[in-house]
Amino acid sequence: xxxxxxxxxxxxxxxxxxxxxxxxxxxxxxxxxxxxxxxxxxxxxxxxxxxxxxxxxxxxxxxxxxxxxxxxxxxxxxxxxxxxxxxxxxxxxxxxxxxxxxxxxxxxxxxxxxxxxxxxxxxxxxxxxxxxxxxxxx
Amino acid sequence: xxxxxxxxxxxxxxxxxxxxxxxxxxxxxxxxxxxxxxxxxxxxxxxxxxxxxxxxxxxxxxxxxxxxxxxxxxxxxxxxxxxxxxxxxxxxxxxxxxxxxxxxxxxxxxxxxxxxxxxxxxxxxxxxxxxxxxxxxx
DNA sequence: CTCGTTGTAACCATATTAGTTCTAACCAAA
DNA sequence: TTTGGTTAGAACTAATATGGTTACAACGAG
Numbered sequence: 001x002x003x004x005x006x007x008x009x010x011x012x013x014x015x016x017x018x019x020x021x022x023x024x025x026x027x028x029x030x031x032x033x034x035x036x037x038x039x040x041x042x043x044x045x046x047x048x049x050x051x052x053x054x055x056x057x058x059x060x061x062x063x064x065x066x067x068x069x070x071x072x073x074x075x076x077x078x079x080x081x082x083x084x085x086x087x088x089x090x091x092x093x094x095x096x097x098x099x100x101x102x103x104x105x106x107x108x109x110x111x112x113x114x115x116x117x118x119x120x121x122x123x124x125x126x127x128x129x130x131x132x133x134x135x136x137x138x
Numbered sequence: 139x140x141x142x143x144x145x146x147x148x149x150x151x152x153x154x155x156x157x158x159x160x161x162x163x164x165x166x167x168x169x170x171x172x173x174x175x176x177x178x179x180x181x182x183x184x185x186x187x188x189x190x191x192x193x194x195x196x197x198x199x200x201x202x203x204x205x206x207x208x209x210x211x212x213x214x215x216x217x218x219x220x221x222x223x224x225x226x227x228x229x230x231x232x233x234x235x236x237x238x239x240x241x242x243x244x245x246x247x248x249x250x251x252x253x254x255x256x257x258x259x260x261x262x263x264x265x266x267x268x269x270x271x272x273x274x275x276x
Numbered sequence: 277c278t279c280g281t282t283g284t285a286a287c288c289a290t291a292t293t294a295g296t297t298c299t300a301a302c303c304a305a306a
Numbered sequence: 307t308t309t310g311g312t313t314a315g316a317a318c319t320a321a322t323a324t325g326g327t328t329a330c331a332a333c334g335a336g
Contacts, residue, residue, distance in 0.1 A: 002323065003222060003229035005293070010231050012248055016240045026312065033238035034231060037295055042314070058313045059303035074251060084141060091141035093148050093172060100171040102154045105275030110150055113212060113266050121259035128251050137243030140292065143324070164281065175326055180283065197334035199281045231294095 007081040010034055011044050015077060016134055018054060018063050026061040044081060051080035069131035075122050077130075089121070090114040145219040148172055149182050153215060154272055156192060156201050164199040182219060189218035207269035213260050215268075227259070228252040 013034050018025045027045070031038040045063065048054045053072060056063045065072070079087070092111065096103035151172050156163045165183070169176040183201065186192045191210060194201045203210070217225070230249065234241035 004227055006229045006231040007293090008228065009244075009248060009252075013231070013234065013240060013244050016244055017238075020240060028312085033235045033241040035233050035235050035241070036231070038313095039296075039315085040294065043294095046314080056313070057303090058301075059311085061303095061312045074255075089142055090146065091144045093144040093151070093174070095173050096151065097171045097173050100155075101275070102151060102158060103171040103173070106147075106151050106154055109271050109274040110147060113263070113271070114147075117212075117259045117262040120262040121255045124255040124258040125251070133247050133251070136247040137239070145324090166281085176282095177284085177327075178325070184283080194282070195334090196282045196332080197280085199334095 005081070005083045007044055007047075008078055008083050010036070010040070011048060011077050011081045012074065012130075012133070014041060014044060014048065015053065015065070015072065015130055018065055019069050019130060019134060020138065022064050023062055025063050047081050048077075051076070053077070053080060069134060070129050072130040073126045074128045074130075074133070075126040078122070078125055089118040143219070143221045145182055145185075146216055146221050148174070148178070149186060149215050149219045150212065150268075150271070152179060152182060152186065153191065153203070153210065153268055157203055157207050157268060157272060158276065160202050161200055163201050185219050186215075189214070191215070191218060207272060208267050210268040211264045212266045212268075212271070213264040216260070216263055227256040 014030055017030050017033055021029075027038040027041045031041045034041065045054070045056060049056060052066060053076065054063050055066055085091075092107060092114070096106060098104040152168055155168050155171055159167075165176040165179045169179045172179065183192070183194060187194060190204055191214065192201050193204055223229075230245060230252070234244060236242040
């Protein structure tokens with residue numbers, strides 16, 4: 001990958017709108033703010049529903065948060081949009097040659113460090129709530 | 139992206155081999171340990187050269203480190219293989235609508251947090267040297 | 277000169293991403 | 307009960323990244 005999908009930043013955008021404008025937050029309105037297609041918004045909203053973060057009103061329109069903004073962290077959103085395959089950020093090359101000293105041991109040696117690095121990032125995301133983020137500009 | 143390219147883990151693998159077997163480390167030999175095509179190895183080796191981490195002997199074969207293993211960190215290798223576009227791990231959706239309160243402010247609000255999360259990960263990678271990694275299995 | 281090696285261009289299959297069009301299902305209000 | 311705005315989602319597309327492959331030129335020690 002070159003970059004973590006913008007699904008993540010769009011999801012944060014969507015949740016911010018739902019938090020601030022629960023009544024007006026139709027797919028069309030959100031798409032206008034994000035500046036993309038309503039179907040893109042719906043796809044991400046499906047993931048947010050699946051993660052139990054929001055409830056959507058079919059037919060009538062609009063959505064609402066299922067948790068307080070102070071209870072939703074950036075990590076919750078990051079996980080909801082499934083930007084990292086199997087939750088693993090780093091892709092380790094498959095099947096190194098076990099007949100070689102390095103090939104036989106590099107995976108175990110490196111795996112722990114990659115996990116630690118990923119964890120450091122995720123813990124930083126977990127420190128920020130949607131409430132704190134919104135407070136920056138309301 | 140779904141995952142950070144295996145170029146990173148392969149690069150660590152390559153450097154470990156060069157550190158341990160400087161004489162035998164031909165593209166063919168490394169490819170055998172990584173279990174891939176020699177051209178893949180050469181492409182990554184080109185990046186490692188570009189980053190000033192190694193020197194390669196054209197024609198004769200083999201490579202050597204330009205720094206002590208204790209002076210090469212996982213972050214150096216991560217940066218060398220250019221797995222994150224422009225060094226930015228997170229991709230923010232372009233051109234949100236500035237006529238909307240959220241669209242106008244979400245980028246500034248979120249950008250700092252994403253950078254902080256990325257930095258947390260990179261700092262963790264910077265704590266591990268190639269020497270420490272190799273020491274785990276020699 | 278020769279042989280093994282490095283360097284690199286060109287090409288390929290697959291997957292992801294972001295986006296589009298289209299249609300069905302939903303539900304409140306007229 | 308029909309209408310209109312909405313949600314739900316299938317199907318498709320273009321662009322790009324990835325990992326791999328083949329082929330060939332350039333290099334350099336023996």
